[in-house]
Amino acid sequence: MGSDLFPGFTQQYINTSQGVSIFVRTLIDQTKPPLLLLHGFPQTHVEFHKIVPYLRPHFSVVLTDLRGYGASSVVPSANGSAYSKRLMAQDCVQVMTALGFEKFSVVRHDRGARVAYRLAFDNPEILHKVVVIDIIPTSAMYGGFGDVNAGLRAYHWLFLAQPEPFPERMIQSVGNGRLFLEHTFATWTA
Template sequence: MNFQHVRVPVADNVELSAAIAGSGSPIVLLHGFPQTHLMWRHVAADLATDHTVICPDLRGYGASDKPAGDGPDTYSKRTMAADVVALARALGQDRFALAGHDRGALVAIRAGLDHPENVTHLASLDVLPTLDMWDVMHGVSAQVGFHLYLMAQPPGLPERMIAGASDEFFGHFLDLWTNDPKAIPDDVRRVYLDASRAAIPSIVADYRASAGVDVEHDRADRAAGRTLTMPVTVLQQDWGAMLGFDAAGLWKAWAPDLRHVPVTCGHFMAEEDPALVTAELRELLTR
């Protein structure tokens, strides 16, 4: 399947880079950390046989623009979700399914809450909503998320620390979070490391927003009783059993129409078990 690569203006002085292929009902696939849209290469090729598939690099990542993260909203998930909706609309898709992994899943969740008129179906791969993520991190078990705390610090120190050993830092997660090292071959790993090395300030700004403004947005939605009104599928490692919380229960509070699927592969499931991810996305699109 041949993908066309485009750059699309989505906000003032911000363009997203995206790969597009196929025809039929649209689905947008959002990548996670420390990756680019390339993580969807297997799943996207399959879905593009009968769907219009749009795979962008998020604001601040890959080949997309990386505005300076001076303001608290520059890398809020609300802003990044608005980017995605603007991208889809510019490509002629006012209503679309949306799937996200890791950071992209947080953007997808925010898009589903803020733009329910645009998002028809939603899939989240291996995260909790931001507010719940912080709530379950406690005690020594929180060491698994040390990077969340590092990148939540004020601008300056985190960026310098990561820049001092960027390949080791980003490579640590590629190694730690996969059960099958062959799922991310050397050439793909180099793409991820090169892209992350070039995006340290914006990646840190994205994470910093998740310890600030993103939490405020989630709290406001929870207080107002807002939920995801579309069908939702969550694919997730069994973090609840490992860290002592009910992942499905936390998700059910946000997504009344929920399919929660524990997986046995590692975090990078679209690369480790693309057949499972593709099958679950196809099942979601029938609901």
């Protein structure tokens, strides 16, 4: 699970009050301010392995996998409500509290950035700073769908928001998700 990419880090699972087991990798130095890093779709905490060496001298670094990703719990959900950004933000607060941090900064990418928005709206008093990367604010994203081509380029946002189990079954139906991921990566990269 990427341990060779994070020398000196410890790993553990922290259980939330909702019964979700969140995978956490930490490098904590009590003399340095806490920084929580959260990944995007379809990554895990491992996406930050090249950035962490630059952060280590300055921060106590906390990496997690969002619920349903990587080594964190997959939560049964009849309608996707178990994956709301509010619940994911609550997971983050509980992880940081369990680690002894009452206030922290957060860097979030993509889907994790949407969790950061929710975290900041619900708990502004516990955040020093919030950095969001590679995300369009939600209202601007939906407002920009007036153009068919824009909607087609961002199909995955609406596709993954469909009621369960439609996206899951569609992704699994061809090559156990391989076709979906290959198409997604090919259209997002050169």
